[in-house]
Amino acid sequence: MVSENKSWFYRGMQHGIPIALGYLAVSFTLGIAAKNAGFTPFAAMLASFTNNASAGEFAGFTLIASGASFFQVAVMELITNARYLLMSCALSQKLSPDTPLIHRFLISYDVTDEIFGISVLVPGKLNPWYVYGAMAVAIPGWSIGTFFGTMMGSLLPASVVRALSVGLYGMFLAIIIPPAKKSRILAGVVLLSMGLSYLFTKLPYVSSLSTGTRTIVLTVLIAGGAAVLFPREEPDDES
Amino acid sequence: MNLKIYLYILVMAGVTYLIRMLPLTFIRKEIKNKTIRSFLYYVPYVTLSVMTFPAILSETGSIWSAWAALLTGIALAWRGKSLLIVSASACLVVFLSELLLLRL
Numbered sequence: 001m002v003s004e005n006k007s008w009f010y011r012g013m014q015h016g017i018p019i020a021l022g023y024l025a026v027s028f029t030l031g032i033a034a035k036n037a038g039f040t041p042f043a044a045m046l047a048s049f050t051n052n053a054s055a056g057e058f059a060g061f062t063l064i065a066s067g068a069s070f071f072q073v074a075v076m077e078l079i080t081n082a083r084y085l086l087m088s089c090a091l092s093q094k095l096s097p098d099t100p101l102i103h104r105f106l107i108s109y110d111v112t113d114e115i116f117g118i119s120v121l122v123p124g125k126l127n128p129w130y131v132y133g134a135m136a137v138a139i140p141g142w143s144i145g146t147f148f149g150t151m152m153g154s155l156l157p158a159s160v161v162r163a164l165s166v167g168l169y170g171m172f173l174a175i176i177i178p179p180a181k182k183s184r185i186l187a188g189v190v191l192l193s194m195g196l197s198y199l200f201t202k203l204p205y206v207s208s209l210s211t212g213t214r215t216i217v218l219t220v221l222i223a224g225g226a227a228v229l230f231p232r233e234e235p236d237d238e239s
Numbered sequence: 240m241n242l243k244i245y246l247y248i249l250v251m252a253g254v255t256y257l258i259r260m261l262p263l264t265f266i267r268k269e270i271k272n273k274t275i276r277s278f279l280y281y282v283p284y285v286t287l288s289v290m291t292f293p294a295i296l297s298e299t300g301s302i303w304s305a306w307a308a309l310l311t312g313i314a315l316a317w318r319g320k321s322l323l324i325v326s327a328s329a330c331l332v333v334f335l336s337e338l339l340l341l342r343l
């Protein structure tokens with residue numbers, strides 16, 4: 001069992017490397033936003049270390065800079081991070097029911113889009129040590145990137161920052177495309193999601209939604225529609 | 240401002256943690272309902288797709304380098320390449336194609 005945990009931890013670290021690289025780039029730009037909001041490099045790093053949420057942190061920094069109240073900041077975090085509620089619900093199903101509370105508390109610390117993405121697609125039940133392995137590289141990447149972004153935002157050549165910033169999307173593609181290749185329904189869901197997401201940035205009324213809200217609305221609509229129209233016969237343990 | 244900024248960070252972190260922690264600790268049993276199970280199965284695919292497109296298009300210096308990265312990523316992922324390969328190739332494609340675009 002111990003050696004099994006070890007190999008899951010190692011695998012988590014491996015899968016966490018592209019995430020950490022993407023985080024370095026994204027959090028670097030986040031650090032620049034933090035600096036504009038009056039954060040010191042240390043405070044910005046602390047925010048990233050304790051939040052691990054790109055959109056939530058960005059929205060928080062912007063609000064704080066404008067002198068918002070604690071309550072307003074709390075509500076903003078609730079909205080921008082509401083998708084993690086859905087992800088945690090989904091992740092709860094990947095854990096064996098007898099997973100101890102301490103593991104649940106620790107995993108909860110870093111349910112991000114990316115960590116969730118790799119965790120939920122592990123075959124069978126999720127070993128918490130896989131998540132810890134990914135966290136062990138992803139959290140430092142996120143925090144350190146923010147630190148350096150706040151400290152020396154304009155030091156790296158812009159061309160390098162821009163190139164690194166697509167790393168995260170490359171990772172998303174590597175997660176969603178292979179299963180979509182095997183299932184026509186899933187391929188349809190992916191295409192529809194991208195199509196509607198594009199339309200939502202263009203159409204009147206809905207185009208004023210924030211990125212976080214758009215993600216929530218479309219996730220509920222499309223995943224809900226797919227669940228009703230194409231319920232899955234088997235629990236997803238074999239894939 | 241100095242102390243207050245740490246209180247702000249505490250509020251942000253607290254709310255964010257609760258959102259993640261409550262479902263993971265309170266949902267202990269397997270959900271039997273087929274529709275809910277299916278919904279949760281589809282969630283990550285929708286979320287990641289929505290977040291990728293069209294956001295990737297405005298992430299780089301030019302829409303063409305972004306399209307190049309997107310198509311490269313899809314092609315490599317289609318062939319089952321690893322996360323790191325797909326991700327690094329997308330970055331490299333942006334870097335190189337923007338160099339190229341500058342020369343044109």
